[in-house]
Amino acid sequence: MISVFGSDVGDAEIEAVSACMRSQWLGFGKNVESFENAFAERLGLASFAMVDSGSNALFLALHLMDLPRGSEVIVPAFTWVSCAQAVLLAGLKPVFCDVDLHTMNVRAGDVEACLSYNTSAIMVVHYAGLPVEMDEIQKLGLPILEDAAHAVDSRWRERACGSIGDVGIYSFDAVKNLTAGEGGGITAADPERIQRAKHLRYCGIGKSGFDTAADGAPNRWWEYAIREPFIKMLPTNLAAAIASVQLTRLNELQERRRAIWQRYDAELSDIDQIVLPAKAGPGDRHGLFTYCIRAEERDALAHALLEAGIYTTLRYHPLHLNELYGQTGRTLPNCERLNVEALSIPLHPRLSETDVEQIIAEIRRFYR
Numbered sequence: 340m341i342s343v344f345g346s347d348v349g350d351a352e353i354e355a356v357s358a359c360m361r362s363q364w365l366g367f368g369k370n371v372e373s374f375e376n377a378f379a380e381r382l383g384l385a386s387f388a389m390v391d392s393g394s395n396a397l398f399l400a401l402h403l404m405d406l407p408r409g410s411e412v413i414v415p416a417f418t419w420v421s422c423a424q425a426v427l428l429a430g431l432k433p434v435f436c437d438v439d440l441h442t443m444n445v446r447a448g449d450v451e452a453c454l455s456y457n458t459s460a461i462m463v464v465h466y467a468g469l470p471v472e473m474d475e476i477q478k479l480g481l482p483i484l485e486d487a488a489h490a491v492d493s494r495w496r497e498r499a500c501g502s503i504g505d506v507g508i509y510s511f512d513a514v515k516n517l518t519a520g521e522g523g524g525i526t527a528a529d530p531e532r533i534q535r536a537k538h539l540r541y542c543g544i545g546k547s548g549f550d551t552a553a554d555g556a557p558n559r560w561w562e563y564a565i566r567e568p569f570i571k572m573l574p575t576n577l578a579a580a581i582a583s584v585q586l587t588r589l590n591e592l593q594e595r596r597r598a599i600w601q602r603y604d605a606e607l608s609d610i611d612q613i614v615l616p617a618k619a620g621p622g623d624r625h626g627l628f629t630y631c632i633r634a635e636e637r638d639a640l641a642h643a644l645l646e647a648g649i650y651t652t653l654r655y656h657p658l659h660l661n662e663l664y665g666q667t668g669r670t671l672p673n674c675e676r677l678n679v680e681a682l683s684i685p686l687h688p689r690l691s692e693t694d695v696e697q698i699i700a701e702i703r704r705f706y707r
């Protein structure tokens with residue numbers, strides 16, 4: 340089966356994990372700090388903290404934003420469930436907005452349609468890695484949480500996606516452009532927020548027992564200052580070891596994705612029944628996470644591809660259609676259209692040329 344997603348880990352990642360295991364230091368440790376520094380440097384971030392997942396980074400971000408309890412956060416409905424779950428779990432209310440049919444990204448007008456006296460923040464998602472047009476959204480004057488889970492290599496007006504709003508998050512899960520197996524990260528315009536994040540991720544503990552001992556409790560080093568209550572979302576040395584190697588390989592991994600992307604663009608563009616993904620604007624850079632087409636007879640195409648051994652998927656079933664959130668009565672026409680037309684076809688660095696040829700051939704055969 341040709342999979343829609345996949346990672347590419349090689350000898351260097353295996354060696355980094357082995358070295359970590361040989362050191363017997365598997366949990367949180369020095370590898371995390373060196374990954375944090377290298378990641379912040381590559382993206383040009385003021386500050387950055389790694390956590391154990393992008394989903395938890397979203398929850399942490401909302402906590403750091405100190406939004407009034409019960410207030411509304413506007414969330415594009417065409418995104419992964421964690422975006423809404425984090426809002427709910429932070430004691431806030433997600434209000435789902437529509438996205439642009441072509442870019443699949445949220446626009447200022449979509450947000451405006453959902454503003455209320457109770458709106459406290461906007462979540463933007465750089466869907467597939469295509470940078471959101473941030474300036475019009477910034478003009479709305481509300482705090483912005485940027486979900487850059489797909490956008491580790493995306494740039495908007497030369498700035499790293501994730502670093503434009505007030506707080507930004509990244510995901511390093513098993514299928515992302517840069518993987519740690521599982522992992523995530525958070526950045527903020529205000530470095531003090533990231534200092535706080537570093538305490539929060541360890542159950543809100545301000546300092547380790549050894550630091551506390553050094554700082555004034557020499558006889559009772561097992562005591563520690565707890566700054567505020569929080570859950571544990573510490574990343575491991577193992578995950579950071581993988582992520583550090585992936586970061587050094589990011590250009591190579593992105594080049595492979597770009598080559599496949601360009602081949603799809605060139606060889607699928609004459610099929611009238613499908614619409615290819617939007618391109619990044621001049622000066623911007625697409626992060627190339629998922630190649631999402633809009634297709635006539637989408638379900639039949641997905642089934643035909645599956646029969647031919649090619650696994651595709653919809654990223655993502657729009658959130659307002661899910662009963663949990665109690666907004667099923669709302670109409671978000673573009674999200675609903677994407678729900679029946681959108682399809683992510685395989686894109687990852689381990690696809691072979693033969694795989695790509697087969698995918699293109701099967702799509703062409705379907706519409707012949």
Ligand SMILES: Cc1ncc(COP(=O)(O)O)c(C=O)c1O
Nearest residue numbers: 392393394419421488510511512
């Ligand atoms: C847009 C978006 N945000 C957040 C996440 C959560 O990231 P993680 O899987 O690392 O928890 C994902 C995961 O796919 C995502 O697609």
